[in-house]
Amino acid sequence: MLGAWCLRRALRFCSSAPFPRHKPKAKLSVRDALGAQSTSGERVKVQGWVRSVRSQKEVLFLHVNDGSSLESLQVVADSSFDSRELVFGSSVEVQGQLVKSPSKRQNVELKAEKIEVIGKCDAKAFPIKYKERPTLEYIRQYPHLRCRTNVLGSILRVRSEATAAIHSFFRDNGFVNIHTPVITSNDCEGAGELFQVESSSKIKEPEENFFNVPAFLTVSGQLHLEVMSGAFTQVFTFGPTFRAENSQSRRHLAEFYMVEAEISFVESLQDLIQVMEELFKATTMMVLSNCPEDVELCHKFIAPGQKIRTYAKKQLFNVAAVDLLVPGVGELFGGSLREERYHFLEERLARSGLREVYQWYLDLRRFGSVPHGGFGMGFERYLQCILGVDNIKDVIPFPRFTHSCLL
Amino acid sequence: MLGAWCLRRALRFCSSAPFPRHKPKAKLSVRDALGAQSTSGERVKVQGWVRSVRSQKEVLFLHVNDGSSLESLQVVADSSFDSRELVFGSSVEVQGQLVKSPSKRQNVELKAEKIEVIGKCDAKAFPIKYKERPTLEYIRQYPHLRCRTNVLGSILRVRSEATAAIHSFFRDNGFVNIHTPVITSNDCEGAGELFQVESSSKIKEPEENFFNVPAFLTVSGQLHLEVMSGAFTQVFTFGPTFRAENSQSRRHLAEFYMVEAEISFVESLQDLIQVMEELFKATTMMVLSNCPEDVELCHKFIAPGQKIRTYAKKQLFNVAAVDLLVPGVGELFGGSLREERYHFLEERLARSGLREVYQWYLDLRRFGSVPHGGFGMGFERYLQCILGVDNIKDVIPFPRFTHSCLL
Numbered sequence: 001m002l003g004a005w006c007l008r009r010a011l012r013f014c015s016s017a018p019f020p021r022h023k024p025k026a027k028l029s030v031r032d033a034l035g036a037q038s039t040s041g042e043r044v045k046v047q048g049w050v051r052s053v054r055s056q057k058e059v060l061f062l063h064v065n066d067g068s069s070l071e072s073l074q075v076v077a078d079s080s081f082d083s084r085e086l087v088f089g090s091s092v093e094v095q096g097q098l099v100k101s102p103s104k105r106q107n108v109e110l111k112a113e114k115i116e117v118i119g120k121c122d123a124k125a126f127p128i129k130y131k132e133r134p135t136l137e138y139i140r141q142y143p144h145l146r147c148r149t150n151v152l153g154s155i156l157r158v159r160s161e162a163t164a165a166i167h168s169f170f171r172d173n174g175f176v177n178i179h180t181p182v183i184t185s186n187d188c189e190g191a192g193e194l195f196q197v198e199s200s201s202k203i204k205e206p207e208e209n210f211f212n213v214p215a216f217l218t219v220s221g222q223l224h225l226e227v228m229s230g231a232f233t234q235v236f237t238f239g240p241t242f243r244a245e246n247s248q249s250r251r252h253l254a255e256f257y258m259v260e261a262e263i264s265f266v267e268s269l270q271d272l273i274q275v276m277e278e279l280f281k282a283t284t285m286m287v288l289s290n291c292p293e294d295v296e297l298c299h300k301f302i303a304p305g306q307k308i309r310t311y312a313k314k315q316l317f318n319v320a321a322v323d324l325l326v327p328g329v330g331e332l333f334g335g336s337l338r339e340e341r342y343h344f345l346e347e348r349l350a351r352s353g354l355r356e357v358y359q360w361y362l363d364l365r366r367f368g369s370v371p372h373g374g375f376g377m378g379f380e381r382y383l384q385c386i387l388g389v390d391n392i393k394d395v396i397p398f399p400r401f402t403h404s405c406l407l
Numbered sequence: 408m409l410g411a412w413c414l415r416r417a418l419r420f421c422s423s424a425p426f427p428r429h430k431p432k433a434k435l436s437v438r439d440a441l442g443a444q445s446t447s448g449e450r451v452k453v454q455g456w457v458r459s460v461r462s463q464k465e466v467l468f469l470h471v472n473d474g475s476s477l478e479s480l481q482v483v484a485d486s487s488f489d490s491r492e493l494v495f496g497s498s499v500e501v502q503g504q505l506v507k508s509p510s511k512r513q514n515v516e517l518k519a520e521k522i523e524v525i526g527k528c529d530a531k532a533f534p535i536k537y538k539e540r541p542t543l544e545y546i547r548q549y550p551h552l553r554c555r556t557n558v559l560g561s562i563l564r565v566r567s568e569a570t571a572a573i574h575s576f577f578r579d580n581g582f583v584n585i586h587t588p589v590i591t592s593n594d595c596e597g598a599g600e601l602f603q604v605e606s607s608s609k610i611k612e613p614e615e616n617f618f619n620v621p622a623f624l625t626v627s628g629q630l631h632l633e634v635m636s637g638a639f640t641q642v643f644t645f646g647p648t649f650r651a652e653n654s655q656s657r658r659h660l661a662e663f664y665m666v667e668a669e670i671s672f673v674e675s676l677q678d679l680i681q682v683m684e685e686l687f688k689a690t691t692m693m694v695l696s697n698c699p700e701d702v703e704l705c706h707k708f709i710a711p712g713q714k715i716r717t718y719a720k721k722q723l724f725n726v727a728a729v730d731l732l733v734p735g736v737g738e739l740f741g742g743s744l745r746e747e748r749y750h751f752l753e754e755r756l757a758r759s760g761l762r763e764v765y766q767w768y769l770d771l772r773r774f775g776s777v778p779h780g781g782f783g784m785g786f787e788r789y790l791q792c793i794l795g796v797d798n799i800k801d802v803i804p805f806p807r808f809t810h811s812c813l814l
Contacts, residue, residue, distance in 0.1 A: 029581055029640070047672040048640070049775045066671075067639030068581060091775040093672070118672070119747070119776035126774050144767040145774070147638035156639070160584040167574045174436055174475060177567040181805040182589060182624075182647045183602075183662050185812045193606055195590075195617075197624065199651035200603040210602075210651055210661070211812035217589075217604065224805060224814065231554035232474030232563070233436070233455070239646065240589045244606035244617055254617070255590050265454040265500070265525070340526070360551040360814060367533050367552070368456045368498040369526035398588040398631060405592045405618035407631065407767060 026095075031068035033098060039108050041097045046073060046110060047118070049148070050090050051130075055083060062115075064092060070154055070293045074101065077112035088130075089121030089148075136302070136394045143398055143406050151301060154294035155395055158287055159383060165286035166238055166259055166379075169279055175261065176232040180221030182240065185213045193244035194219065195254075217242035222374060223361060225262035226338065229372050230364050236261040238379070246402050250391040251330050253380065255400040262374035269322050272335045272373050276324065279377065280333075284386055298387040322375075326385045335375025342366055433502075438475035440505060446515050448504045453480060453517060454525070456555070457497050458537075462490060469522075471499060477561055477700045481508065484519040495537075496528030496555075543709070543801045550805055550813050558708060561701035562802055565694055566790055572693035573645055573666055573786075576686055582668065583639040587628030589647060592620045600651035601626065602661075624649035629781060630768060632669035633745065636779050637771050643668040645786070653809050657798040658737050660787065662807040669781035676729050679742045679780050683731065686784065687740075691793055705794040729782075733792045742782025749773055 026044040028036070033046055048066030055061075058079050063072035075094050086092070093116045101109040127142055128134055128149060139146040146152045170177065183197055195217040199210040209215065221237040228235040241258040259279070266272060288295060324333035339345045342365040349355045349362065383395040393399035398407055433451040435443070440453055455473030462468075465486050470479035482501050493499070500523045508516040534549055535541055535556060546553040553559045577584065590604055602624040606617040616622065628644040635642040648665040666686070673679060695702060731740035746752045749772040756762045756769065790802040800806035805814055 031581070047777075049637075067583065089775045091672075091777045118778070119772070121775045122773050144634045144770060147635055153638060156585070156635075157583060159586070160578075163584050163586075164574055164578045167571055171567075171571045174438070176474065176564060177570050178563070178804055179566070179570075179647070179664060181662060181807060181814075183649075183807050183812060184814070186814065193608060195604050196607040197602050197604055199653075200601045200623065201651070210809060211807065212810045213812060215807075215812050216607065227551045227814070228554055228563075228804065230456075231560060240586070242590075244608070246606075255588060257586060265498075363551060365526075366529050368496045368528045370454075370498045371525070397585055397635065400588060400590050400618065402617060403619045405590060405620060405622050407588075407591070407593065407634070 028098075029068040030064065030066045030071070030073045033073050033110065034069060034071055034106070034108060036098055036108055039098050039100045041099065043095070043113075044098050044110070045093060045095045046075075047093045048073070048091070050086060050088055050092055050121075052088065053083065053086055055079065060086075062086060062092070062094075062112075064094060064110075067153060067157075070150060070157075070297060071106075074103075074106055074109040075112050075115070076109050077115060081112070081115055085117040085120050086115070087121055088123045089126055090117050090123075091119040091121075092117055136389075136391065140393060140399075147397070150297060152394070154291070154297045155383070155387060155389065156397060158291050158294050158298070158387060159395065159397075161287050161291050162283050162379075162383065162386075163238070165283040166279070168286070169282045170236045170261070173234070173275075173278075175234040175236045176228070178221075178225060178228045178232075178235045178237050180218065180224040180237040180239065180260075182218055182242075183211070183215050184218050184224075185211065185215055186223060193246070195242050195244045219243060220258070220376065221260050222262065222376070225260060225374060226361070226364060226372065229262040229264045229374070230368070230370070233264045234261070235263075248401055248403070250393070251381075253392055253396065253399055253401055256392070256396065257379035259377040259379055259382075260374060262372060264370045264372045266337065266371055266373045269335070269337060269373070272337075272375055273322060276322075276333050276335060276375055276377070280382075283382075287386065295387065298389065302388055302390070326381070328390070329381050329384050331378070332381050332385055333375055333377050335373065337371065337373040340365060340369045340371050342369065435505075436475040437471065437473045437478070437480045440480050440517065441476060441478055441513070441515060443505055443515055446505050446507045448506060450502070450520075451505050451517070452500060452502045453482075454500045455480070455498070457493060457495055457499055457528075459495065460490065460493055462486065467493075469493060469499070469501075469519075471501060471517075474560060474564075477557060477564075477704060478513075481510075481513055481516040482519050482522070483516050484522060488519070488522055492524040492527055493522065494528055494530045496530050496533055497524050498526040498528075499524055543796075543798065547800060547806075554804070557704060559801070561698070561704045562790070562794060562796065563804060564701050565698050565705070565794060566802065566804075568694050568698050569690050569786075569790065569793075570645070572690040573686070575693070576689045577643045577668070580641070580682075580685075582641040582643045583635070585628075585632060585635045585639075585642050585644050586646065587625065587631040587644040587667075589625055589649075590618070590622050591625050591631075592618065592622055593630060600653070602649050602651045626650060627665070627783065628667050629669065629783070632667055632781060633768070633771060633779065636669040636671045636781070637775070637777070640671045641668070655808055655810070657800070658788075660799055660803065660806055660808055663799070663803065664786035666784040666786055666789075667781060669779060671777045671779045673744065673778055673780045676742070676744060676780070679744075679782055680729055683729075683740050683742060683782055683784070687789075690789075694793065702794065705796065709795055709797070733788070735797070736788050736791045738785070739788050739792055740782055740784050742780065744778065744780035747772060747776045747778050749776065 028044045048064040051063040051065045051072045060077040062075040065072040095114040096112040197215045238259045321336035326332045380395045435451045455471040458470040458472045458479045467484040469482040472479040502521040503517045503519040604622045645666045728743035733739045
């Protein structure tokens, strides 16, 4: 294995590159500081943003958050520290000793020896006033700042964790990850409106397409996954999907994320349902294990009246398709067995006048066709479902919908 | 923690759903069959596609591949099996006993008791003749079939593995994954050509935009990551990126993948370089550990003359930016420290007449600004680099470039 050996050697060389390894020995994230087991006066450095300041006669309490967890780290300083710039929102670097906290509200706190304000904050001008408990709707106006609130912080951490869980689930189960294309020339499959794509310099000369043909933003990776399931048996994709629907409802986005899987040699819908179920369970268990406080915040403050509803309400019809509908959220999963028989498919395509354009799709049934099927899961709807978030615009970092494309 | 408790209960309910758990006890992937430790005559079922058939007087040898590994499973049958439909490319289900192979070429083989042809293959019409060793350029004409060749199979398995490794690397290092938007109204940052996006029903009425403003496909998630680094300290994104460059070179795609990271509180370029290095090393080590045969195939057959070149050739300039250039591939990494000072940035934006449009970007420097920086890694270029693949179109499942958007 000469090639791999060379690559390994190159990596070793890479690690001895002439840059001093910057090892900030005592630099800790807030999450790691909060979880520290030994608090025997270890000297550490923590960086983050001030969430609150409370000044008593001889003591100054700061809460510092760096986004690594919902909880902030309590910093205790003596009142000799100049606190004028230590206001809400300013960024700070605190050095000191991690000690056991006398309070029951936290296990550890940071006894400050040095506090440096890195960036001031014009707190009066900051449009989101935490104490006024702004609504999700209100903070939606500030897509560049709302991520600094507790609730959006929690939602986006859960989103990140769920993303990692989905990748792990498929990898652990032998699926190959396929990056299905965003730009596609398939235009006939979607029922809804499509987005068309053109080079901005050519958009005024419609007869000349950048790709020679009209090109669109994908509405589903299914056909591309079907290609790949004929080589890898089990494949998935997880990426952005688009609908140019003229809807500002709380259920629709123009750009949203879908998890799609395609499996060869499936024998029945049950095979698909099992994978859907296991995906849902594995992802949710990982989120619950790793972000319990974030999930709890959402359940408490976002949907106080909303009890967790039945997640397993399945609607099975007597056809080769299954949908999982969740009350208040809509269709979460949709799956079906695909037509694998050449002649049936050929006839159907011919009837729609698509025989020629989809010869490649027919080819898949000409060269070792297999029974196969797949499903899609709307990722934002999944997040709404487990977190109880009412509006889909609040579970995606930068929502895009008709009349709105902020930032 | 009532909410989470309810959710857990719902999951338990979910697992007792009234569907029989389909446990195909003896169904094995080819990879698992090849790796089986115990071969004491265990009865198993393997499904896949016939890669080769060799018929001897009393024995029939089949090689069956299901895409789970480069290597195929050898199936041994007695010549009483009807082999007329057992041709290259047909899909089969084989039941039998997994036994130790007498040959040194493989550890185990499957002694067939039953072979079922699931889908025939019109082998003469199949446009890729394996024995003729078709070139990568030739098979590029068949994006729906080339994934069934050894070489594309290996490349796409490595791509999948590298993707998983990148997600793991960032998660293990405390980065939050942000899905930066594909559609954006920022149009001024890119030097190159942009793709514009419009609802296909509105494309003929340019005065009416779906999003009210002209919208484009992203050329970088940097600005959106800068927003998020002000909340989560360490963030990354990994997704499709677009350039409407009129280039058919072996180095450019209209749709390609980028890994981008943004880090708050960085002190110098070294901090960024360290992360880039560790990302490269961790990802490559994971690929080498988990897909050694796939990497080896690429090194042997794709770039026989090409020795692994120096990967660590760094070009450091005396400015706050770093690029990593790889011979034959181009820029692999690009990173820089960002301007975090309000007044400097304001002046620069005002000079370009962008002061108002980018007030949100200025805001990030008004409310607790921090020194920060980030980098991007071209994912296809990374794959080219570790696999020695010359043309970027061969390391992405469905390449898009000027004049071409197949499937």
